[in-house]
Amino acid sequence: MVSRLIKNLIVFAAILACCSKAAKSMQGLNEDDDDVMEKRHEDWMARYGRVYADETEKAKRFSIFKENVKAIESFNQAGDRPYTLGINEFADLTNDEFVSTKNGYKRPVSPRNPWRSMPFRYENVTDIPSAVDWRKEGAVTPVKNQGVCGCCWAFSAVAAVEGIVKISGGELVSLSEQELVDCDKGGGDLGCHGGRMDDAFKYIIKHNGLTTESGYPYGGQDLGRCNLTTASFRAAKIAGYEDVPMNSEAALLQAAAHQPVSVAIDARGLQLQFYAGGVFTERCGTELNHGVTVVGYGTGERGIKYWLLKNSWGEKWGEDGYFRLQRDIDAKEGRCGIALDPSYPTL
Known part of the structure; x- marks a missing residue:
């Protein structure tokens, strides 16, 4: 024992x-x-x-x-998605911290009425190319970086204006987001604290144009005052703007086939924070909080249709500062709400 x-x-x-x-x-x-x-x-x-x-x-x-x-x-x-993530410059930020500094689109208090009759010059267009890339047409300036200022709305609107001016026979000139941040304070735009692309277009129309990036360079913050002397030179003008009919990727396609279009998306989530390349197919919401610009569209890996979007988070993010968002999905609002509030400037 x-x-x-x-x-x-x-x-x-x-x-x-x-x-x-x-x-x-x-x-x-x-x-x-x-x-x-x-x-x-x-x-x-x-x-x-x-x-x-x-x-x-x-x-x-x-x-x-x-x-x-x-x-x-x-x-x-x-490896089960048609896109990949990468360890980029935002890798030491929580997603909440990232969203609080990298977005800035503010939805209007009264949402757009989907049944309201609005002018839309492309509604009868039927000859739509299968793919468009306005970069190849020389209508897109290099990717910019908003830094920690929540003024994506200004970058989105400026990119759309730069594009239509070039497409219509003018020069491709980098325009000033900082003028909008400092001077566009009469409507709903609040500089680094957010705004809307439509309000930016209204400012540009009211003030007979926008000055250049080199003349009024971006500082990444609210400077606290509008430099009227610097902003006096008008490098590009628009006559108006139009909203794309909401909840219609088909209508957005008609517009994007003819010019870059300002859009808002729901940009929350780690997948967008660390997006590195491919067609983004992730489920996302419709709480619009970030303004970007459609500068093309096409069909990518696995035959997935996409929107080509110019972002304002610098060239080291995504595909050299751009990203491809899945297009033509079943949801009427589109992936990440892209079809909820598109608009474009007119000459």
Whole structure:
């Protein structure tokens, strides 16, 4: 009996020793993983010039970075989507932090009436090309970066104006978003605190045009005053603007076949924060919060139709600053609500 008890104790001790060894081994692996991740974070900081105020802030940002990297790599390893994610300059931000600084479109207090009769010059157009890319026609300026100012609405409107001026026989000139941020304060636009593309068009019409980017450069913040001297030179003018009939990707296609179009989308979610390329097919809502510009359309991987969108998050995001959003879906509002509030300037 004693011999059996001793034997059982020896076996039990051996099991404990094995478990302890395995636990230490696993702990070592985790420590190695953290060491690797810390090295990746340091490399990422160097690449994007990120500097933190103190070690506490650095530890907080490292924790967010680590979780984001795990989510990105898990998504890509699954390989079940026609788009991929990447570890970009926003990798140390939570999605809430990202959305609060990178968007800025404000829906009107009174939503657009889908049955209201509005002028739409392209409604009878039937000859629609299967693909359009206004970049190839020289009607799109290089991708810009709004920084941490919530003025996407200004970048979207400016891109649409730059496009129609070029298409109509003028020069492609980079126009000033900062003029809109500083000077367009009479309507619903609030500089870095948000606005709408339609209100930007109204400002440009009322003030007989918009000045150049070089003449009134972008500062990434509300400067607090409108520089009337700088803004006095009018580089481009528009006569009006029109809203595309809402809830109709077909109508949006008619317009985009003829000129770049300002649109608003729901840009929440990690998938858009870290979008790296491909056709974005993710389910998203219709809480419009970000203004971008349709600068083309086509058919991509796996035969998926897409909208080609110019964004204002810099060239290092997405496909050199652009992204492709799934087109022609069953939902009338389109992917991410793209068909809810499109509009374009007219000459």
